[in-house]
Amino acid sequence: MENTRDYFDAWLKAQEKLFGGFVENTKRAQQLFFGQATPQGAGEASGFQNPFSSWTAAFLNSLVETGDSHRHAIKHGLSKLLGGSNAYVKLYEMWLPLMKAAQEKSLNTDSYKDFADPAKYKDLIDHIFGFDPDAVKLMLNQAAQVLELSTGSAQRFTKPWAEAARESMNVLPQFAEGHPESFMKMFHSMFNAFDSTFGRVFHVPPVGKDREKIELLLRSFDDLSVYAVKNTEYQHTMYVTGLTAMEKVVATLAEKIKSGEEIKQFDEFFDLWIDVSERAYFALFQTEAFAKLQGELLDAALNVRSHFFKLMEMHLYDLPIALRSEMDDLYKTLYELKKKVRKLEAQLREVNP
Amino acid sequence: MKTPFVAFDVKSLIKELGEINTKLIKGAEALTEIDEIDVGATPKELVYEEDKLKLYRYQQAGEITCRTPVLIVYALVNRQYMLDLQPDRSMVRNLLQHGLDVFIIDWGYPTKADMYLTLDDYINGYLSTCIDVVREASQSERINLMGICQGGTFSAIYAALYPEKVQNLVTLVAPFDFSTNDGLLFNWSKYLNVDALVESYRIVPGDFLNGGFLMLMPFSLNIRKYVDMLDVMEDKEKFLNFLRMEKWIFDSPGQAGECLRQFIKDCYRENKLVKGELRVGDRLVDLKNITMPLLNIYASADHLVPPAATKPLNDLVGTDDKTLYEFKGGHIGVFVGSKSQKELAPAISKWLHARPGQGPRPTTNSEQQTVAAEAGQAILQEASSRKPAVSKRGTSR
Numbered sequence: 001m002e003n004t005r006d007y008f009d010a011w012l013k014a015q016e017k018l019f020g021g022f023v024e025n026t027k028r029a030q031q032l033f034f035g036q037a038t039p040q041g042a043g044e045a046s047g048f049q050n051p052f053s054s055w056t057a058a059f060l061n062s063l064v065e066t067g068d069s070h071r072h073a074i075k076h077g078l079s080k081l082l083g084g085s086n087a088y089v090k091l092y093e094m095w096l097p098l099m100k101a102a103q104e105k106s107l108n109t110d111s112y113k114d115f116a117d118p119a120k121y122k123d124l125i126d127h128i129f130g131f132d133p134d135a136v137k138l139m140l141n142q143a144a145q146v147l148e149l150s151t152g153s154a155q156r157f158t159k160p161w162a163e164a165a166r167e168s169m170n171v172l173p174q175f176a177e178g179h180p181e182s183f184m185k186m187f188h189s190m191f192n193a194f195d196s197t198f199g200r201v202f203h204v205p206p207v208g209k210d211r212e213k214i215e216l217l218l219r220s221f222d223d224l225s226v227y228a229v230k231n232t233e234y235q236h237t238m239y240v241t242g243l244t245a246m247e248k249v250v251a252t253l254a255e256k257i258k259s260g261e262e263i264k265q266f267d268e269f270f271d272l273w274i275d276v277s278e279r280a281y282f283a284l285f286q287t288e289a290f291a292k293l294q295g296e297l298l299d300a301a302l303n304v305r306s307h308f309f310k311l312m313e314m315h316l317y318d319l320p321i322a323l324r325s326e327m328d329d330l331y332k333t334l335y336e337l338k339k340k341v342r343k344l345e346a347q348l349r350e351v352n353p
Numbered sequence: 354m355k356t357p358f359v360a361f362d363v364k365s366l367i368k369e370l371g372e373i374n375t376k377l378i379k380g381a382e383a384l385t386e387i388d389e390i391d392v393g394a395t396p397k398e399l400v401y402e403e404d405k406l407k408l409y410r411y412q413q414a415g416e417i418t419c420r421t422p423v424l425i426v427y428a429l430v431n432r433q434y435m436l437d438l439q440p441d442r443s444m445v446r447n448l449l450q451h452g453l454d455v456f457i458i459d460w461g462y463p464t465k466a467d468m469y470l471t472l473d474d475y476i477n478g479y480l481s482t483c484i485d486v487v488r489e490a491s492q493s494e495r496i497n498l499m500g501i502c503q504g505g506t507f508s509a510i511y512a513a514l515y516p517e518k519v520q521n522l523v524t525l526v527a528p529f530d531f532s533t534n535d536g537l538l539f540n541w542s543k544y545l546n547v548d549a550l551v552e553s554y555r556i557v558p559g560d561f562l563n564g565g566f567l568m569l570m571p572f573s574l575n576i577r578k579y580v581d582m583l584d585v586m587e588d589k590e591k592f593l594n595f596l597r598m599e600k601w602i603f604d605s606p607g608q609a610g611e612c613l614r615q616f617i618k619d620c621y622r623e624n625k626l627v628k629g630e631l632r633v634g635d636r637l638v639d640l641k642n643i644t645m646p647l648l649n650i651y652a653s654a655d656h657l658v659p660p661a662a663t664k665p666l667n668d669l670v671g672t673d674d675k676t677l678y679e680f681k682g683g684h685i686g687v688f689v690g691s692k693s694q695k696e697l698a699p700a701i702s703k704w705l706h707a708r709p710g711q712g713p714r715p716t717t718n719s720e721q722q723t724v725a726a727e728a729g730q731a732i733l734q735e736a737s738s739r740k741p742a743v744s745k746r747g748t749s750r
Contacts, residue, residue, distance in 0.1 A: 270580070278572045285537050285568065295544025302549040309553075327465065328555070335469040342478065 091124060091270060125242045213314055220307040227300040234297045237290065238281075245280035249273050376583040383589050390596045393434035395446050397457070401486045405461030408483045410490065411449055418452030419702070419711045421520045422491040424484060425457040428503035429475070429612070430562055432604050433459050435688050436501070438597050442689045447698030452713075453705065456487050458504075462606040468555040470609040472616065473634035476510055484511070484518055495520035495645075497705055502526055502658060502684075506620070509666065510633055513642040521708050523648045523701060526655055526687050528662040529640075529669070531624045535659035537569055542621040551610035559605025569656055598689070627669060640666070646674035648704050650687070650697070657684040676704065 249272055284290050313323050322330075401408040425445070427433035436457065437445040448455050458480070463470070487496050498519050500508025505527020512519045534540050550557055567574050585591040625631040631638040647670055651663035660679075667675045680687055680697055687693055705711060 274572045274577050278570060281571055282537075286540065288540070291541050291544045294541060295546065299546045299549055302546065302553045305553045306549070328468075331466050332469055334466060339474075 091273060122239055125239055213311070216307060216311055216314070220304065220311060223300065223303040223307055227297075227304050230293075230297045230300045234293055237284070237293065241280050241284045242277065245277040246273070248280070249276045252276065376586055379587045383586055383592050386589065387593065387596070390593065390600045392439070392597055392600060393437045394440060395437045395443060395449070400456070400490060401483065403479065403482065405463060405467065406479050406483070407459040407461065408486055409457050409459065411445055411455045411457070413449055413454055415450070416452060416713065417454045418713050419454070419497075419706055420713060421493050421495060421497045421705075421711060422454040422456055422487055423448065423497040423499050423523075423705070424487050425455065426480065426498065426500040426504035426508050427458065427460070428501060429460055429608060430503060430559070430605065432601060432606070433457055435601050435685075438601065438689050439594065442594075442691070442694060444688055444693065444698050447694055448702060451699060451702035451706075453702060454491060456483075456490075458483055460606065463556050463609045464607075465555050468610045471611045471634075472510075472619075475612055476507055477514070477634045477636075480507060480511055481515070484515075488518065493520075494518075497521045497523065499523040499701070500525070500527055501688075503528070503616075506626070509640065509643065510626070510631070510638050512645065513638050513640050514633065514636055516642050516644050519645050520710075521646045521648070521705060522643060523650070523705070524663075524666065525650045526652050526658045526663060526684050527649075527666075528620070528658045530627045530662050530665040531621045532627075533659055533661035535661045536657065538565065538657065539621065539659075539662070541565065542617055545617065547614050547617045551614045554607075555610050556607035557610060557613055558607050562608065563603065563605050566657070627665060640669040641671040643670035644672050646676075646708050647672055648676045648678060648701065650678040650680055650701075652680045652682050652684055652687050654682060654686075655684040674708075 249269075252272060253269065309324060313325060316323060396412040397409040398412065399407055400410050425433065425436060427436070437443045440446060445455055445457070460479075484496055484498070488494065495518055498508045498512060498521070500506070500523070502525070505524035506529060508522060509524060509527065509529065512522045531539060550561075554561075582592075582595055585595055619625045619631055623630070626638065626640070629637070629639055629641075647667065649663065649666050651658075651660045653660060655663075664677060667677050678700065680693070682690055682692060687697065
């Protein structure tokens with residue numbers, strides 16, 4: 001194993017951080033158990049997740065710091081594995097207020113809402129389904145860069161869209177908290193962005209050779225807004241299902257406590273949560289409405305993708321490189337020639353067995 | 354009433370979290386000691402290759418007790434080494450031990466150059482050529498065709514088109530009747546705009562399909578599995594078993610767009626195969642032409658290919674010698690579960706041996722291997738434009 005020394009130096013650092021985290025963790029645990037704080041609103045490096053997060057971050061970094069390509073491969077594998085554990089710890093954090101409520105004998109689904117942090121649950125669901133709340137924003141930024149290349153006026157044009165995306169993302173936790181009316185904020189912010197960008201453009205008909213390009217750009221932005229809305233609707237469905245499942249978990253838990261059962265370990269809660277959540281999502285996924293929504297979301301995403309590819313081709317046309325459509329033609333020719341050769345070979349074999 | 358959580362004090366809380374960290378540290382140590390996640394270890398010989406496809410013959414150390422060779426046809430989704438994941442979980446090894454002469458197709462990883470490949474190319478082209486190579490290699494007029502999952506659908510289509518070349522047909526967890534709503538994938542595909550998907554990607558990424566598979570059991574497959582993994586990380590062998598399975602799950606080749614388009618539209622959407630309306634190339638597929646013995650295996654708890662999609666084949670074929678076999682387990686358990694090793698491979702072998710004309714071959718094993726290489730070479734010489742040389746070897750990707 002190369003760079004063993006570097007690796008173990010880094011490893012040692014990781015261990016130091018880990019134990020530092022433990023000390024901090026103990027302090028926090030004491031605070032919690034003596035009722036001085038609840039872990040609501042804690043960030044990635046706060047609460048009970050702290051030692052875990054600091055350890056995983058430090059450990060993964062230690063693998064990278066050694067600079068060995070083999071370490072990178074390990075890091076890739078390990079980070080995937082740690083991902084699952086990370087969700088486990090996130091759930092652990094959510095479990096703490098429940099435990100506190102149970103100690104105070106006030107655990108029921110209504111009181112749970114006072115303790116639970118929807119933003120944290122949203123994080124958890126994001127992790128499970130691979131949602132990236134910043135993805136739409138990132139796409140808008142990329143779109144803005146394309147626009148900058150085309151028109152040189154990106155700043156003024158894209159700012160409202162970036163704002164709209166940010167506002168939309170901010171609205172998501174409100175959905176999770178069970179305020180469907182906040183869904184309209186998404187449409188309003190998108191409409192405002194549209195009005196202050198394309199709305200203006202529509203009053204000034206594009207002329208000359210850039211006309212086609214501008215029209216495609218407008219379509220791309222339109223596609224992007226459709227995708228953003230559809231994506232929000234999709235994620236909203238997921239969050240609401242998750243929260244409903246969580247309420248069911250709490251109700252089941254409260255029922256168990258009421259009937260005198262003891263739940264001593266977090267793992268029991270974890271098992272219950274997995275079981276109830278899996279059932280809830282399975283029921284959702286089986287509905288026609290979900291299948292339709294999922295189909296629409298994919299369609300919207302593919303529209304965005306396909307228009308951006310066309311835009312890219314337009315911008316790359318003058319450069320001495322083979323474009324995607326040109327390669328498609330080449331592949332088609334190759335495919336047809338191979339078929340012809342095979343057919344001829346088969347005919348030859350028939351004539352000359 | 355007992356006081357809840359009374360044993361859940363600070364100490365045990367810290368202990369529980371500390372245990373997770375300890376397991377992770379030990380597991381990470383185990384991971385740094387693993388250089389390679391080896392799969393598909395049973396020795397095999399490359400006998401034919403064309404474009405991305407490779408055809409292998411497994412080395413038979415013992416006596417061949419079933420004269421007709423078996424060709425395993427795996428799905429285009431995921432990789433065929435699932436059948437030979439590790440020595441103690443290998444259906445291939447098991448079949449060899451039962452005296453079968455086993456060939457397997459590795460479809461490879463399509464690139465954009467393969468985006469126009471259709472069902473016709475896969476079935477009347479690649480699969481048909483492989484079957485001819487196996488026939489020549491084993492000097493058998495007919496072969497035993499064993500198709501798995503989508504490979505089972507392909508095998509049934511092939512058997513219906515070329516019944517004269519198939520001695521016995523074995524299908525495992527393969528979909529035939531797509532009208533069922535039992536499986537989520539069947540329901541979701543109704544609303545999938547496959548034209549837009551193919552237009553956008555050309556080669557539809559394996560990750561896209563994998564995402565769909567993970568959604569079938571999101572909590573178990575994205576969280577529980579990795580939490581449970583913490584319990585096996587300390588044991589290098591068990592951890593390696595886990596990693597082999599992980600490697601297989603995420604080793605997903607892309608799908609040639611045109612083929613996927615046709616498969617989704619004609620099979621998933623319009624269910625043409627069971628209606629007798631499916632065309633592959635210029636030929637209509639009539640399942641009644643399956644007149645050879647059929648062993649159709651389904652898994653009772655299959656969430657990918659539900660029994661309702663598999664079982665109807667037995668009512669649609671033309672043969673009277675047909676067996677419907679229920680395996681009590683899930684889709685993946687059919688290949689790698691310990692129950693599968695003990696039960697399924699022996700059952701397949703027994704069924705094949707019991708069919709007419711399946712006694713031992715007259716030639717020795719070494720003679721058979723030589724014939725295999727020569728048969729591949731002969732076909733390659735005829736189709737020299739398809740493949741440079743039979744001896745060409747290399748990594749699959």
